[in-house]
Amino acid sequence: MTMAAPPTGNGGEARSVLLCLSHLRWDFVFQRPQHLMTRAAQDHEVIFFEEPREEPIAAARLDLSPQPGGVLRAVPVLPHGLSVAESFAAQRALLDGLLAERAGRRLVAWFYTPMALVFADHIKADVTVYDCMDELSAFRGAPPAMLEMERRLLERADLVFTGGRSLYEAKRDRHPRVHCFPSSIDTAHFGRARGAVAEPASLAGIPHPRIGFFGVVDERMDLELVAAFAALRPDWQLVMLGPVVKIDAASLPQAPNLHWLGGRSYDELPEYLAHWDMGFMPFALNESTRFISPTKTPEFLAAGLPVISTPVVDVVRDYGEAGLVEIVESAAELAEQADALLARPRAPFLARVDLQLAKNSWDLTWARMAALLRVPERAGAGAVPATAMASGVANV
Template sequence: MDQTVSNPLLMPFDRHLLICFSHLRWDFVFQRPQHLMTRAAATYTVVFFEEPVFDPVDTPVLRRKPVASCLEVVTPVLPHHQPRIEIDRAMAILLESLVASIEHDQLVAWYYTPMALKFTAALQEDVCVYDCMDELSAFKNAPPELQRLEQQLFGRADVVFTGGMSLYEAKRSHHPSVHAFPSSIDTAHFHQARRLQADPSDQQTIAHPRVGFFGVIDERFDIDLMARTAAAMPAVQFVTIGPVVKIDPATLPAGPNIHWLGAKRYAELPSYMAGWDVGWMPFALNDATRYISPTKTPEFLAGGLPVVSTAIVDVVQTYGSRGLVEIADAGSMPAALTTALRKGCGEMAKVDAFLSGMSWDATWSAMQDLLKSAKVLRLPTLRRLVDHV
């Protein structure tokens, strides 16, 4: 009998499980993890494993919520006031029971946060992926052990992806297989903003012209720049959409032409954008923004908006250098916005030609090819282990 064929480690994988360990909650903002995991669910059984929540429960439990075919969100629910070491132990036990409950022949561990290593040491994955979408250690309130755990993750990962070119340059020397996958775009979704639509109810009473932003409002958003620019352009309305996190909402600037509309669903964004005249990205230039590659850059462009941004490195190199986005600093921001309002959307053919090479479908397809290659590279090691046994 052919011993190679009979060996279960070497037989074709018919059922594939992908567990995604994320620092971002599924229902927070629909962005890179959601785009990729939604597409992964066409090939894998996908579990989006969130960080724990703490409720008055007696014992740790898993809250499981299906969100699409072959895709569920899993949230560990732990008792209040557990010591850190007990939290990690409880998380490990919950993860072990989860993996055992899902029939699979291959397991892919997909990390967005190195912090998950604190409870995944015993996980026996076939392929390990680190999708480094941000430099998390530079964010406000970052755990002190994050950088140490990231180094461990580099040692464990078979393949590393980065969310932009700046991150690629920063991480490429840490692992032999690092690949840049900058922010991509669901073009059809944001093209909806180019068609005239009725304003959402909370935007209807806001006058024109409108300068708009959507995204997370945190330490990366330059609230001082927002205040100064709005004061310098009293006839222009500044509309901002998104949740406020890690900063005190009371510190947000207020004024007759400043409008904070709160968080909106991903499906709603084109309807708001359709009523804007310019998209802008008033990012602070600090450690937290040094390596970002904002997904909203191609999304604004796909929506038919002229775009003005501060000098974020990936935006400058990818879009500013091609004349697709206007780059401005605090002193030149009012003039840049005035010019963008006057010019309008400009050469959309040039924008569309550039965006035609970008899609989340293409990004996932390329990533999946690298996952297959990573699995093949692991097989010789598996064979040696089996032969030894």
């Protein structure tokens, strides 16, 4: 069989390969990996290698599917019943076959999970990146080996990026080239919510005022806070968008003004936000939220919505102290702030929001990352000052 010619750049040279090893599925929730990889695909052949799924098959295979934005999605499909060692061996063999077809081209290995080293530690990459978007070891169900695997990944990485200031502060003394890239924003996409957008059918019949949440519903959500606010303000409607993961759906509080609508696509989100009166982020304060920098914060703001959040450290420092997000610690405070924000004039608030968001975009974040990828040997803290990068949304 004749092999296809490798994709080339504008100068005719073979494009470099960016292998992204992710614990998240491409079609789960459109977030940091998807934003960055679709932009990386403009200059690299991007392969998004996911965690495996199992099927009743005799031999392992790799399902490849091009995605909008130019990313090649790679899903290992393994036979049922493999041992842990057999599973890792199968993933390694599938990965080796994929990379063999691209031998001789510059390779960037981009890790979102340290656990991928179990089957990818032999890869000889020109540049290795650890994009630490979460403290995965603190999440429910994290493998016991996670911390050791992260130590090994930090040893071999050329560059370490973090998804927020708290993560930066936790990693900066563990590697000489750590750079802070907090959650960014596609302002044009979410800005659609400020215009005339048709109301989704699933919102029909839900009265106003509406306060909404979108994102993954898991152990990071303070369900007691949600239930208490619903009880305190029965005239407010709580609209909750997102898949339920790692917790029992039966544990979700129920009330006439609580609407659990399930997941929605990234493209649909502006249609929902356009018909909400406020956004809220009822994060529990626990180990799994200690280092988070929620991407939805600037997304709510770009949509033109006032936002209320529990005191997640990065939200407080990057948005609360700037007066862009109201911080509350109880259902009573949440109810009081919701009433006040509903009555507050919107125009002065939006003017301050737009000034801040104009300094921040996923395009700018990727451009800065790409510059570091081109010269990793010079990409220490002196090349792009880590302290400046960590100073909040105004710089990233």
